[in-house]
Amino acid sequence: MPPSSWPSDVSTNSQGRQDVVTSVRVMTTAVDDGVGEGSVEGNLADVEEFLLQKDDEFALAVLPAIIYLGLILVLGVIGNVTVLYVFNRKIKRGAFRWFVQALAVFNLLSCTLGLTGEMTDMRRNYTFGSSPLCPVFRTVNYFCIQMSASLLVVVAVDIYRKTCHAQERQITPKDTKIPIAICTALATLFSAPATVLYGSQTALTDNPAINGSDCSFKDAFKDTIYPLAFHGLHILVFLTATVILIVLYSMIGRKVWAQERSRKSGFGVMSWKMFVSRNSNNLTTDASNKNASAAGRESNAFAEVKEKNAPTEGKENNVLIETMEMVSKASTEVKESEHNMPKKQTPNVSVSPETRRLTRMAFLVTLVFILSYLPCMSMLIVKSLSQESLFHLNLAVQNILLRSYFINSMANPVIYILCLGTFRQECLKILCCHCLRKKQTRH
Numbered sequence: 541m542p543p544s545s546w547p548s549d550v551s552t553n554s555q556g557r558q559d560v561v562t563s564v565r566v567m568t569t570a571v572d573d574g575v576g577e578g579s580v581e582g583n584l585a586d587v588e589e590f591l592l593q594k595d596d597e598f599a600l601a602v603l604p605a606i607i608y609l610g611l612i613l614v615l616g617v618i619g620n621v622t623v624l625y626v627f628n629r630k631i632k633r634g635a636f637r638w639f640v641q642a643l644a645v646f647n648l649l650s651c652t653l654g655l656t657g658e659m660t661d662m663r664r665n666y667t668f669g670s671s672p673l674c675p676v677f678r679t680v681n682y683f684c685i686q687m688s689a690s691l692l693v694v695v696a697v698d699i700y701r702k703t704c705h706a707q708e709r710q711i712t713p714k715d716t717k718i719p720i721a722i723c724t725a726l727a728t729l730f731s732a733p734a735t736v737l738y739g740s741q742t743a744l745t746d747n748p749a750i751n752g753s754d755c756s757f758k759d760a761f762k763d764t765i766y767p768l769a770f771h772g773l774h775i776l777v778f779l780t781a782t783v784i785l786i787v788l789y790s791m792i793g794r795k796v797w798a799q800e801r802s803r804k805s806g807f808g809v810m811s812w813k814m815f816v817s818r819n820s821n822n823l824t825t826d827a828s829n830k831n832a833s834a835a836g837r838e839s840n841a842f843a844e845v846k847e848k849n850a851p852t853e854g855k856e857n858n859v860l861i862e863t864m865e866m867v868s869k870a871s872t873e874v875k876e877s878e879h880n881m882p883k884k885q886t887p888n889v890s891v892s893p894e895t896r897r898l899t900r901m902a903f904l905v906t907l908v909f910i911l912s913y914l915p916c917m918s919m920l921i922v923k924s925l926s927q928e929s930l931f932h933l934n935l936a937v938q939n940i941l942l943r944s945y946f947i948n949s950m951a952n953p954v955i956y957i958l959c960l961g962t963f964r965q966e967c968l969k970i971l972c973c974h975c976l977r978k979k980q981t982r983h
Contacts, residue, residue, distance in 0.1 A: 591666045591752050594745055598665040605939035609659050612950050616651035619953030620644045626966045636898055638716040639695050640956070643688065643905075647949040650684035653677060658943055666752030669740035674755035679734040682774065685913075686727035688948060689781040692906050694719045696788040699902055702895050703792045730777060733770055737761050771920070778913065785906050792899060901959035908951045915944040 599606065623644040627637045657677025661668050668674060698711050711719075741759055743752035757767045919941050923930060930938060956963045 587750055590745070590747065590750055594666045594752060595664050599663045602662050602936045602939045604936040605943070606659055606662055608940055609655050609662075609943060609946065612946050613651050613655040613659075616647060616655070616946075616950035619950055620648040620651065622967060622970065623953050623956060623963075624648070625970075626963055630966050631962060635698065635711045635713045635716045636695070638713055638720070639691060639698070642716075642720050643691050643952060646684050646687040646691070647952060649680065650688075650946065650949040653680045654684055655946060655949075657681070658946075661755050662939060665754060666743050666745065669743070669753035669755040671755070674740070675735045675738040678738040678755070679731050682731035682734050683727050684949075685774070685945065686730050686777065687723055688909060689778060690723035690726060691720070692902075692909060693781050693784055693788075694723060695902050696785050696792075696906065699895070699899050700788050700792055703899065704795050730773065733766075737766060737770060775917065778917070782910055785910070789903055789906070796896065796899070897959060901955060904955045904959065905952055908955065909948045912947040912951070913945045915941040 624641055627641050627644070631637050654677065657673065657680065660673075661677070664671075701708065701710055737757055738755065739758040740753045741756040741762060743754040745752055756762075761767060919930070919938070957967060958964075
C-alpha cells in the first residue's frame with residue numbers, strides 16, 4: 541500500500557490548525573494591528589519560503605530513497621515497454637501473452653504515475669498535500685497493486701488448468717478479456733475510496749506558527765475508523781491472493797513432480813520390455829539351432845553321441861527352462877506394473893516443455909511480487925503497534941522499505957529474459973539494432 545498513508549512524523553497540533561501554507565495566527569495578528577496588505581503578502585512569502593526550505597531539508601534526508609525510485613522508474617519503463625513490443629509484435633500465440641501484456645501495462649502505469657507521485661511526495665513533503673494530484677497518485681498506487689495481485693491469480697489458474705487438467709477446455713486468447721475485465725473492475729472498486737480519503741494532512745514544523753501539508757489521509761478522516769478499515773481491506777486482499785497462489789503452485793508442483801517420477805518409471809518399464817523381448821528371441825533361436833544340429837548328426841555315431849551328451853543336454857534343457865521361467869515372471873511383473881500405474885500419470889496428460897517453462901516464469905514473478913510487498917507490510921504493521929518503534933531507523937531506509945513493492949514493477953522483464961529464450965533473443969536483436977544505428981550515425 542502507498543507509504544504516505546503511514547504518518548511518520550506528521551500529526552495535527554493541539555489547536556487543530558489545517559492551514560496549508562500560512563499561519564493563521566500571523567495573518568490575524570497582522571490584520572488586527574492594522575498592518576497593510578503588503579505586509580500580509582510579505583508574511584505569505586515568508587511562510588512559503590519557510591515551507592520550501594523544509595521541503596529541501598526533507599528531500600536531502602531521503603535523497604537515497606529518491607535515487608532508488610528514480611532507477612526503478614527508468615528500468616521499469618524501458619523493460620515494460622520492451623515487453624509490450626515483443627509480446628505484441630513477435631509472440632503471436634497463446635493466452636498467456638495477453639496476461640503478460642496486461643501485467644506490463646499496469647506495471648508501466650505504476651512506474652510512470654505511481655513512482656512519479658512518490659518521488660514528488662518525498663521532494664515536497666510539506667506542500668504536496670494541497671495538490672489535487674495527491675489523491676490521484678495514491679489511487680493509482682492502490683489500483684496497480686490490486687491489479688498485479690489479481691492478474692497473478694488468474695495466471696496461476698491458467699497454468700493449473702494446463703498442468704492438472706490438460707485434457708479439458710483451456711483459456712483461449714479471446715477468453716482472456718473476461719478475467720482481465722473482472723480484475724480491472726475489482727481493482728477499481730477496492731482503490732476508489734482513496735480518492736476521497738487522501739488529501740491534505742496537517743504537517744507540523746519546528747515553527748509552531750506554521751504548518752505544512754502532507755499527502756496522506758485527510759485530517760477529517762485521520763482519527764476515524766476509515767483509514768484502518770481501508771488498510772485492513774487491502775491487507776486482507778493481499779493475504780487472500782497469497783494463500784490462493786501458494787495452494788495453486790503447490791498443486792502444480794506436485795503434478796509436475798509426479799509426472800517426472802512417472803517418466804522415469806516409464807523408462808524402467810520400457811527397459812524390461814526390451815530385455816524380455818530380446819531374451820525370448822535369443823532363447824527361441826538357440827533352441828532351433830540345437831534341434832537342427834542334433835538332427836544332422838551321422839547315424840552311425842548316434843548312440844555314442846547320445847550317450848556322451850545326455851548329461852549335457854539335460855543341463856542345457858534345465859537352464860533353458862529356468863531362463864524361460866525368469867523371463868515369463870519378468871513379463872508378468874511388467875504387465876502388473878503397467879496395470880497398477882495411475883491413470884493420471886499416463887503420457888496423454890503429460891506437461892509439455894513449454895508449459896513447464898511458463899510455470900517456472902510465472903512462479904518467479906509471483907514470488908518476487910510477494911517478497912517485494914513484505915517489507916512495506918511489515919513496516920506498516922510494526923508502526924501501527926508502536927509509534928516510536930522505528931524512530932531509530934534512518935529516514936531514507938524507512939522510505940525505501942515502505943516503497944519496496946515497486947521492485948515488482950521493474951523485475952518482471954528481467955524474469956522474462958531469464959526464462960523465455962524467445963524474449964531473450966528479441967531483446968538481443970533490439971539491442972544490436974540500436975548499437976548498429978548508433979554506430980552508423982557516428983560515421
